[in-house]
Amino acid sequence: MVGHGRLECGQDYRVGADEHRLPDPRLTGNRAASTLWVSAELGDSTQPIRWQGTLAVSGEREIGGIVSMPYEYLDHEADIGLEATGASLEEALQDGVRGLLALLVDPETVEPRETVTVQARGEDPGSLYVALLNAVLAAVDLHRMFFRDFELTHLAQVDDHLVVEGKLYGEPIDLGRHAVEIEVKAATYGGLLAERTDSGWRLRCVLDL
Amino acid sequence: MSKAVNIRKIHDYLFEIPPHGKMRVPARLYLDERSLRELLENQSSEEWNALRQLENVACLPGIVEAAMAMADVHPGYGFPIGGVAAFDPKEGGVISVAGVGFDINCGVRCLRTHLTRSDLAGKEEKLADTMFEVIPAGLGSTGELKLSPKEIDRVLREGARYAVRLGYGREEDLEYVEEHGCLADADPSVVSHTAKQRQMAQVGTLGSGNHYVEVQVVDQIYNARAAEAFGLEVGQIVIMLHTGSRALGHQIGTDYLPFLEKATKKYGIEVPDRELVCAPIDSPEGQQYFRAVMAGANCAFANRQVLAHLVRQAFWKALRVPDTAIETLYEVAHNTVKWEVHEVNGERRRLLVHRKGSTRAFGPGRPELPERYRAVGQPVLVGGTMGTASYILVGTERGMRETFGTALHGAGRAKSRRQAKRQYPADRIIEQLRKQGIVVRAHGKASISEEAPGAYKDVEQVVDVMCNAGIVARVARLRPIVCLKG
16 A cells, blocks of 8 residues: 655655665755655555655656656657656646756756746646646746746636646746756647556646747 | 558659548658658657658548648647648638647748858857857847837737837848738737737747757759849858747647637537647637737747847847848748648639648749749748758749648758757767867757757758659758857
8 A cells, every 4th residue: 555755854765775865955955855745655664665756866767666757758759748647636737847847947056036826727637737837838938937846736626627726936037047958838738648547647748849 | 550551652752641540631741761661660659650640630620632741750749740731611621729839930031141151261159159149049038129018919910020110120021031021810819918928028039949040151052043043152151040939929829729629629520639629710719719820920920030130230240241241031931820822633722721840832933922033933941950951942833733832841850859868968069060160059958969960860861852752942052150059
């Protein structure tokens, strides 16, 4: 049985055979790294932890194994696929946004000094995912800010729609300091997938670069 | 699906997938055997497969003749990139977001100069630095033009004309831009406030990804008559700039995706891929999206007009080359939807032509062409890569008959951005290009690796296929000297 827990900063945790320590947020400047949501095998503390968070522990993805990345970039000739997984739809949506943010700019170079709220709505989890990613892209232009992290605060069904709200943590764009990667034009319905899996949710779409 | 599909060879440079399943028309691909094999074997994912995407387009209502892909075909979203499809409103034809893309009216402008290669000798680095400084590029950059909401509406209504009115470039530039840089059906009132607000600081910015400004030299002329009409000769310096409608276009696509999804359901249209959401052209929803796209297109026209002005500024600043020594040769767009009259089986029909990553390539005599080029045909601008040739081609009669006057738009990607990133470290590519005598500047770390020449198909082969098929003809080959990336 899989349960959920959270680690506090400085606490040790294990992924496979490797020991890790959650970094001090003062060192990384990453607000979200102060807690790391994990799902752990209950009843056996020696079991490795299946982690879900913003820290890349390993670039490897073991299908069906212990370590899984919360988001993954998928090969596409012209664009890029963004797949996010989570124990819940909330987590998968949150991880998807984090995957998007990391594509735009190196999050390590962005200080989480200001908060911007974004909202999105969709008829179903797939269109909600695309709408949320697009709302985040719009927020970059509208606020002239880059973001380091995203926290989903609210997900609900309202009439025949799903609505989602979350907080982006970042600061005004400073091209002298922020390590810009690439502009994402939009999230599309291309390759769209939103499905329940044994361990939660998987969301995927193609981003137009 | 595509693996099991029967692919028929029409001739050495054209293959056809006959209609099967829900396809209403055949799918046709301008490829040779080698490139067809590569396309079949090197798909990065079954989820986004160019052949399947082309077959899906062939399923859309009101599609005329065939869903076609040019030699630079590769997977996109919904439509394949390199695709063209024409729809007849009288047969229930549709307008689709995926047929235009999010970067509405993305395109290429070519500027010809009075300079020759020797005028730039030893000044390449200085020119590169000045271009880097003068031309805003890369994610997060802003243009010098800060527009009010009212002014944004004028950009959307008047396109490049408004940019000229504000002092960016010259009236005569517009003669050589598709649609003279302004589409009359544009309606700013159907473009969201968010779209306009996102654009306020982005007019006159290049963007990133495959967008670029490149200084090139004409190294070969193939067609003396067309080259003379286009004002090209060997050794001449030309400049290509590639960009689109920036955040405004992206937001129009974003806003209209769910809007058209509703319409798709309302009109009972069955789409094989959710990204292919569409509306009948004559429906209120289809009309509204069309007017929004026209507004987005005008924004792209204005953007390239401002950037052309900035290129002139950079040449003045770096080399004291006067503004008048840099003229617009032509500007083509490759993410568009347009009303055009075409002859299909002897009948003249007014069709809505979607071009997704393909270029209009009209043959001689078309009234849409500037007088100077009308006798020879439309210049077709094909962007290569930072390290390989680009081409100026010309449209043909045969292209008018076979592809709705459409040709390729670039080399076409062969490797994914991730593959390219792993395989081509930026420093190595910069060094390699330097040895070839090409100076590169980029704002984003990723741009150089992801846009490395090796990530693309062989432009020579791709151009060969389209020329051998008779859809276009070669006019001039261009070699890169200085390249600015986003």
